[in-house]
Amino acid sequence: MSLQRLDKLMAATGRWSRREAKELIRQGRVLVNGLPARSGEEKADPEAAAILVDGTDLGYSRFTYVMLNKPAGVLSATEDPRQGTVLDLLAPELRRRGLFPVGRLDKDTEGLLLLTDDGELAHRLLSPKFHVDKVYYARLDRPLGEADRTAFQEGLTLEDGLRCLSADLRLLGDGREALITLREGKFHQVKRMTASRGAHVTYLKRLTMGPLTLDPVLPPGAYRLLTGEEVAKIRENI
Ligand code: URA
Numbered sequence: 001m002s003l004q005r006l007d008k009l010m011a012a013t014g015r016w017s018r019r020e021a022k023e024l025i026r027q028g029r030v031l032v033n034g035l036p037a038r039s040g041e042e043k044a045d046p047e048a049a050a051i052l053v054d055g056t057d058l059g060y061s062r063f064t065y066v067m068l069n070k071p072a073g074v075l076s077a078t079e080d081p082r083q084g085t086v087l088d089l090l091a092p093e094l095r096r097r098g099l100f101p102v103g104r105l106d107k108d109t110e111g112l113l114l115l116t117d118d119g120e121l122a123h124r125l126l127s128p129k130f131h132v133d134k135v136y137y138a139r140l141d142r143p144l145g146e147a148d149r150t151a152f153q154e155g156l157t158l159e160d161g162l163r164c165l166s167a168d169l170r171l172l173g174d175g176r177e178a179l180i181t182l183r184e185g186k187f188h189q190v191k192r193m194t195a196s197r198g199a200h201v202t203y204l205k206r207l208t209m210g211p212l213t214l215d216p217v218l219p220p221g222a223y224r225l226l227t228g229e230e231v232a233k234i235r236e237n238i
Contacts (some may be wrong), residue, residue, distance in 0.1 A: 006030065007040030009060055014094050014225050029054050034199070063118035064097055064142075065231055066090065067212070070113040071220035076104040086113060089221055102126060103185055111136075111206035112214040114226075124238045125210060131165070131183040132210040132238060136190050139203040143175030148197045153181070160194050162186065167193065179207075211237045 010021035010030070022040040024030050031052040032044050044051060047059040070076065070086055071120045077085045078100050085102055102114040102122045116122055125132055152169040158167050169182035180190055190199045211233040215224065226234075 003043040003045050005040060006032070006037050006042045006044055006148050009044065009046050009051070010058065011093055012064070013058060013060060013096075014064065014066075014091070017093055020109050024053060026152060045182070050237060059228060061228070061231065063116060064094065064099060064225035065118065066094065066099060066115040066122075067218070067226055068113045068115060068223040069214060069218040069220050069232075070105050070110055070206075072108045074112050074191070075107055076101045083107075086115065089223065090115070105206060106188060106191075106204070109204045109206065110220055111204075112166060112209055112212065113206070114209060114212065115223075121234065121238075125187065125234070128184060130238050133208070134206060134210075135183050135208040136139065136180045136182070136189060137205045137207055138178050138180055138194065138201050140178065140194055140199040141202055142199045144169065144171060144178060144194065144197055144199050145175055148199075152193065156193055156196055158192050162192075164193060202230070210234060 002069045006025060007013060008017045008023040010016050010024070011018045016024065018040065023123065023185050025040055028036045032042070032049050034050070039211065042224045046058070051058040051060065068086060068089065074084045074086055074089065079085060087095055087099065090099070098117045099115040100117070100122070102116060102125050105111065105113055114125070124130055149169045153169045156164045158164065164186070165183050167183065170179040172178060180193070182189060186192075190204060194201055212226075
């Protein structure tokens, strides 16, 4: 990787603005290869230099990966002339980075949505070839039962003829709540699958996508960067 300005590298982690990065450098809290950095304009190669902020590795990554707990009422899109999108929920320094949502959740669906600028990883997560598991928590207007569980497992055929892959239906309580695991991601798939068994979704939240689990500390609308470990796990598993 080429040499880049230190304040820019620090801001690229999403943890500081460039102004905050400059202030940390001014306070002598940023070390490059063991020596205090002198200014934000100083250049370093993030893949070759050891950059420590308050003694902790900068954790620079070429790409940005954001885990968002998508709230209901916003679109899984990068822009829309009339309605709020998931990008509007991000801080300006993240919004400028060309991030896009990896797949879509319906406007009224909550939960795990990954945003990134890593096109290749996004492609692999979404490719039908890789059958990435996604777990949803659903509330229904009437209970589903054992026969529905078997039908999900055998692979439903929807009213429009769409054949679904085998899916897992784990009923909770009286069957009006369920954990549903899909291995594909067709339009409105959970809603259409339960509707084909006579039950309508009243609330839907995605909990996992492949090896990635929604962080329970994130309330709807909140987000954080993925840890290096989480990125490595996705790369290993798809
Ligand atoms: N299935 C749906 O019906 N909606 C979503 O948002 C995701 C999966």
